[in-house]
Amino acid sequence: MNELISMGGYAPFIWSAYGFFFITIIILFITNFLRLKKREEVLNKINNNRD
Amino acid sequence: MFALLKRDLYLALYSSSSFFYTSSFFILVLIILPFLFGTNDVQLQVLFKGIIWIGLSLSILLTMERIFNADYEDGNLDIIIQRYPSLETIIISKFITHWIVYCLPLFIILPILSFLFYVSLDSFFLIFLNLFFGSLGMVFIVTFVSALTLGAKRTIFLKAVIVIPLFVPFLIFGTNLESWPILLALSMMSFVLSMYVSAYGLRLYVE
Amino acid sequence: MNLRLTNKQINIIEKANPFLIVSTIVAFTFGLYFSLLQSPPDYIQGDSMRIMYIHVPSAWFALMAYTILAGSSVLWFITRNPIFSIIARSIAQIGMIFTLISLVTGSIWGKPTWGVWWVWDARLTSMLLLFFLYLAYIFLWQSITNKDLASKISAALAIVGFVNIPIIKFSVDWWNTLHQPATISKLSSPSIDISMMVPLFIMTLATFLFLITVFFIRLRIEILDNKILRIREVK
Structure with missing residues (x-):
């Protein structure tokens, strides 16, 4: 476990790189997902108003 | 086409102090150099070769909206296109105007500038050549981007x-003194590209 | 604007979402296991080589996304089918993010491996340029209000940019042979051993699945936008 965290001394590099990668893609996913949800909400509202 | 060119040049150079202003712009951009980097002549000679390109790029780039926009906004562009249905004529005329107003002053004062920055004579000719072909290519590029983004x-x-x-x-390639053929080639490629894309851009807006 | 997507195709895009998300997470889990735990550290580079497993897929997809963008723009010019304009717009943001990731992870990888955070060689400079090409493309879409006009201009610029990339790469390469004879080839990965192929392959697959997931979500956003617009027009 220790070896995993310290990564042979390169820990700050590896973890910052992997961290940046995953944080960025999660943000990318969430932003777009929320945008989609907002559109679906608008569509639902319009459809409900019609009926 | 010369009638159109004459008209464009007249409008652009109407305020006859245009030469003075653009020359001053180039000189002032370069004057910043000794202030920033000190007066070591060897260093200034090297930096000059680069910064002159920045001055040129800025001069071409920051004024790019003047190529087509004035006529477009007046509605004159429609009339000009009716008069000269071959768009290439218009594009070339605008190109020449832009080059004369925003690049030519540089070439006129380049001898003086090179002298101020300790540039040797043979280097001067090569720098001049590079800048010349580079300026042609860059103005072609700016022409088609301006035509595409007219409104x-x-x-x-x-x-x-x-x-x-x-x-x-x-x-x-601009700062490498042996690449003027490459710059010539690049500017010819931009010429061809610009003719197609500018014509496409103009048609987008005036139809 | 008629998207010319059949209802069946739209259905597939919608229904695929949960499957894609799950498979992305599974793939990344396996990928992380193999990248961080299962594969051995490099003989020379040590553990820092592991960054390659996220850097290389990001770089590949950054370039692939731009190819899709440019290709889609060309197809749009030829067919005028609005779906290509939408594909281009949807892939742009994804491509930009992957370019950013590849630049940052590459820089982080470079420091312990080659001692520098950055070097102006052909590949890196081209990647940086690619980032700005994406940026310009995205900004252009946002700044032009007439959407029809925006498609045409962005498509033209995407194609011009696509032609520009090899020119830049060639120019910087040529310049570097003149000025810096001994340039480090930054993306020359260590000789690929089978033990490194596996994590690389899995991470590439995972990144690809992620890309498809987000791409489909963005497509659905466009489809819904279109639907909402048409409903509002009818009113």
């Missing part, structure tokens, strides 16, 4: 983001 007002920095990557090939 957008006050978006000069966005256009700069588009144009500077397109300038990069010229800038890369």
Whole structure:
């Protein structure tokens, strides 16, 4: 476990790189997902108003 | 076509102090150098070769909206296109005007500037040649980007983001004194590209 | 604007979402296991080589996304089918993010491996340029209000940019042979051993699945936008 965290001394590099990668893609996913949800909400509202 | 060119040049150079202003711009951009980097002559000679390109790029780039926009906004562009249905004529006329107003002053004062920055005579000729072909290519590029983005007002920095990557090939070879053939080739490629894309851009807006 | 997507195709895009998300997470889990735990550290580079497993897929997809963008723009010019304009717009943001990731992870990888955070060689400079090409493309879409006009201009610029990339790469390469004879080839990965192929392959697959997931979500956003617009027009 220790070896995993310290990564042979390169820990700050590896973890910052992997961290940046995953944080960025999660943000990318969430932003777009929320945008989609907002559109679906608008569509639902319009459809409900019609009926 | 010469009638159109005469008209464009007249309008652009109407305020006859245009030469003075553009020359001053180039001189002032270069004057910043000794202030920033000190007066070591060897260093200044090297920096001059690069900064002159920045001055040229800025001069071409920041004024790019003047190529077509004035006529477009007046509605004159429609009339000009009716008069000259071959768009290439219009594009070339605008290109020549832009070059004469915003590049030619540099070449006129280049001898003096090179003298101020300790540039040797043979280097001077090569620098002149490089700048000349580079300026042609860069103005072609700016012409077609301007034609594509005609309606957008006050978006000069966005256009700069588009144009500077397109300038990069010229800038890369610009400071290398043996690459004037490459710059000539690049500017011919931009010429061809610009003719097609500018015509496409103009047609988008005036139809 | 008629998207010319059949209902069946739209259905597939919608229904695929949960499957894609799950498979992305599974793939990344396996990928992380193999990248961080299962594969051995490099003989020379040590553990820092592991960054390659996220850097290389990001770089590949950054370039692939731009190819899709440019290709889609060309197809749009030829067929005028609005779906290509939408594909281009949807892939742009994804491509930009992957370019950013590849630049940052590459820089982080470079420091312990080659001692520098950055070097102006052909590949890196081209990647940086690619980032700005994406940026310009995205900004252009946002700044032009007439959407029809925006498609045409962005498509033209995407194609011009696509032509520009090899020119830049060639120019910087040429310049570097003149000025810096001994340039480090930054993306020359260590000789690929089978033990490194596996994590690389899995991470590439995972990144690809992620890309498809987000791409489909963005497509659905466009489809819904279109639907909402048409409903509002009818009113």
